[in-house]
Amino acid sequence: KSRYEAEAAFFANLKLSDFNIIDTLGVGGFGRVELVQLKSEESKTFAMKILKKRHIVDTRQQEHIRSEKQIMQGAHSDFIVRLYRTFKDSKYLYMLMEVCLGGELWTILRDRGSFEDSTTRFYTACVVEAFAYLHSKGIIYRDLKPENLILDHRGYTKLVDFGFAKKIGFGKKTWTFCGTPEYVAPEVILNKGHDISADYWSLGILMYELLTGSPPFSGPDPMKTYNIILRGIDMIEFPKKIVKNAANLIKKLCRDNPSERLGNLKNGVKDIQKHKWFEGFNWEGLRKGTLTPPIIPSVASPTDTSNFDSFPEDNDEPPPDDNSGWDIDF
Numbered sequence: 001k002s003r004y005e006a007e008a009a010f011f012a013n014l015k016l017s018d019f020n021i022i023d024t025l026g027v028g029g030f031g032r033v034e035l036v037q038l039k040s041e042e043s044k045t046f047a048m049k050i051l052k053k054r055h056i057v058d059t060r061q062q063e064h065i066r067s068e069k070q071i072m073q074g075a076h077s078d079f080i081v082r083l084y085r086t087f088k089d090s091k092y093l094y095m096l097m098e099v100c101l102g103g104e105l106w107t108i109l110r111d112r113g114s115f116e117d118s119t120t121r122f123y124t125a126c127v128v129e130a131f132a133y134l135h136s137k138g139i140i141y142r143d144l145k146p147e148n149l150i151l152d153h154r155g156y157t158k159l160v161d162f163g164f165a166k167k168i169g170f171g172k173k174t175w176t177f178c179g180t181p182e183y184v185a186p187e188v189i190l191n192k193g194h195d196i197s198a199d200y201w202s203l204g205i206l207m208y209e210l211l212t213g214s215p216p217f218s219g220p221d222p223m224k225t226y227n228i229i230l231r232g233i234d235m236i237e238f239p240k241k242i243v244k245n246a247a248n249l250i251k252k253l254c255r256d257n258p259s260e261r262l263g264n265l266k267n268g269v270k271d272i273q274k275h276k277w278f279e280g281f282n283w284e285g286l287r288k289g290t291l292t293p294p295i296i297p298s299v300a301s302p303t304d305t306s307n308f309d310s311f312p313e314d315n316d317e318p319p320p321d322d323n324s325g326w327d328i329d330f
Contacts, residue, residue, distance in 0.1 A: 102151025
């Protein structure tokens with residue numbers, strides 16, 4: 001714990017004016033993610049997520065943002081992007097996070113088309129570790145997709161974007177409809193209440209997408225996608241490139257009934273780690289960071305953004321002020 005206390009003390013003394021913006025790493029409806037550098041120590045760079053407060057209020061996302069901050073600040077896992085601290089002013093919230101300069105897994109998948117079996121195994125294992133950590137704290141993630149997995153300079157992936165994550169505790173369910181259509185579990189669509197088993201469903205979808213380049217359930221619009229999901233995984237024709245053990249694991253993760261899903265049985269996540277597809281996989285090496293990743297990104301310096309798409313600079317009008325006070329904890 002002491003490492004985190006020392007770290008917290010270091011960040012507590014910083015001000016927004018202590019940073020320079022170097023480049024943009026991402027843009028979304030909420031705002032932007034910028035690569036920032038500490039003026040006093042230029043080798044120290046971070047990702048700064050800058051959110052428009054007014055937009056959060058207008059889209060009623062206050063609770064999601066508060067939850068994102070709480071969960072991320074308490075998450076100390078090598079497979080989850082760190083949130084070091086937050087800042088705010090009258091227009092924006094700022095989340096100072098660990099920067100991972102290897103780029104989004106989605107970008108690499110797009111460029112390569114699909115991944116081979118062993119490459120997929122490594123990235124899936126990184127997610128399994130992240131999920132095991134979150135689920136052990138009673139937290140569900142609910143937004144797994146290649147866009148939310150980012151590579152650090154070593155080539156290990158970390159979960160990013162906790163806007164849909166929620167602490168539900170153990171043996172409890174939640175009913176909020178959220179996620180990305182192609183990754184949503186059937187019980188979420190049917191509004192039956194869902195729990196950590198919805199994350200294991202999405203893990204099966206991720207495996208399929210990494211191995212083939214596209215998710216198994218996909219329609220021209222969300223409604224049609226949901227109808228295809230409800231028909232079940234057994235209606236999906238698996239291409240030859242998905243080996244037998246991988247297909248077996250995907251089908252066990254994507255059982256219609258959440259209580260039958262691997263990861264949600266009495267042995268929990270161990271059932272996934274001990275599955276045939278992971279036979280011989282070095283889990284200990286993964287946890288220690290000694291396992292060589294399948295793809296080692298080229299990152300020349302702490303300010304090298306070449307693994308990210310380029311974004312136009314921000315010429316938007318600044319948003320209106322929001323002084324309603326919902327962000328008291330930031």
